[in-house]
Amino acid sequence: MEFRHLRCFLAVAEELHFGRAAQRLAISQPPLSVAIQQLEATVGARLFDRDSKGVRLTPAGQAFRxxxxxxxxxxxxxxxLAREVQxxxxxxxxxxxxxxxLFHGxxxxxxxxxxxxxxxxxIVVELxxxxxxDALLAQELDLGLLHTDRLPPALACEPLYAEPFLACLPADHPLAGEARIALADLSDEPxxxxxxxxxxxxxxRIVDICRQQGFYPRLQHEGRHWLSVVSLVAQGLGVSLVPAAFERAGVQGARFRPLTQALAPSSVFAAWRRDGANPLRETFLAARPARP
Incomplete structure (x- = not known):
């Protein structure tokens, strides 16, 4: 059974006239009659009665319709659905x-x-x-927004945006009121x-930035997420160097100050697996604002 047979059947069932049905399907009447005969042979039942009074659906034809x-x-x-997925x-x-x-659009x-x-x-997940x-390699993510372009060969990436680093200080830090600070002024800080x-x-990279300014940072704590880092700073446990976006996070007790030195910016990249096209990934990336 072919879908064209079903379309022919429904056209005749609705028109109850082979000539009008053929016109509707933009074919001549003989191929339409052949298609109905082939369908009846496949179904194993007569679907139409034809006589001098016209064309009528049989009980089998009514059920089949x-x-x-x-x-x-x-x-x-x-x-x-297939077209929409593609x-x-x-x-x-x-x-x-x-x-x-989250703080950059x-x-x-x-x-x-x-x-x-x-x-x-x-489905979004912060990682x-x-x-x-690791999740991209394991095919647990379709797209990642991350801070590095040093990726395994199986992954590809493109840059999304870059932003400066800021010094992050506790609100009561002696330098928190300065307009700008030199990174070297934090050399003795945890x-x-x-x-x-x-x-x-x-x-x-952050360690190297500090080393370029003449000191090795005295590591006091580590955080697995930047908001954890900023929160620890806000509680007076040390200082940090963070992407500028976190100034908009609204963490009470933290102050952000630009640096006197010109540093390479913090960059964010979109990353994905090289193998296989993913239309949804392409659609999502194409929809991003000019400055996410």
């Missing part, structure tokens, strides 16, 4: 993100994307960069850094 309508509707739904309009996107993206990006693509389910890399395990490359 409702199921044939359902089958065609399901087939059309399946075709529409176009990135439906499905599920598993998205990992580092905390700084990620929420607005997600809301705009969901409004434009209501059939897409976006540090290393955990996102430092709270992003976890070496959570993002080895990012941890090493």
């Amino acid at each position: 409702s199921r044939a309508t359902q089958l065609l509707a399901q087939a059309e739904d399946a075709c529409a 176009a990135g309009e439906v499905g599920r996107l598993r998205l990992g993100f580092v905390g700084s993206t 990620l929420s607005a990006w997600l809301q705009a994307f969901q409004a434009a693509h209501p059939k897409v389910e976006v 540090n960069s290393q955990d996102q890399i 430092f709270i850094l992003f976890s070496r395990k959570g993002s080895p490359e990012y941890h090493a």
Whole structure:
């Protein structure tokens, strides 16, 4: 049985006239008659009675009509679904993100994307960069927003944005009231850094920034998320160097100050597996604001 047979059957069932049904299908009448004969042979029942009074559905034809309508509707739904999936309009996107993206437009990006693509389910989970890399390799994420472009060969990435580093100090720190501070002025302070395990490359980068300013940071605590780092600073347990986005986090007790030195910025990258196209990933990335 072919779907064209069902379309021919339904056209005749609705028109109850082979000529009008053929016109509706944009075919001549003989092929239509052949299609109905082939369908009746496949079904094993006569579906129409034809005589001088016209064309009528048989009881078998009446029963077959409702199921044939359902089958065609399901087939059309399946075709529409396949087209939507290919176009990135439906499905599920598993998205990992580092905390700084929440204060750099990620929420607005997600809301705009969901409004434009209501059939897409976006599952978001906050993970540090290393955990996102592991999840991407394990195919547990479709897309990651992370702080490094030093990735395994199986992963690809593109830059999203960059922002400066700021000194993060307790509110009662002697330098908290300064307009700008020199990083070297914090050389004797206990430092709270992003976890070496959570993002080895990012941890090493901050250590290198301090070394370039003539000192090695005295590590007091580590946090697996940047908000943990900022919160520990706010409680007076040390100082840190953090992406500028966290100034907008509203953590009470923390002060953020620009540095007198020009430092390489903190960057965020979108990362994904190289193998296999993912229309949803492409659709999501294409929908990002110019400055997320």
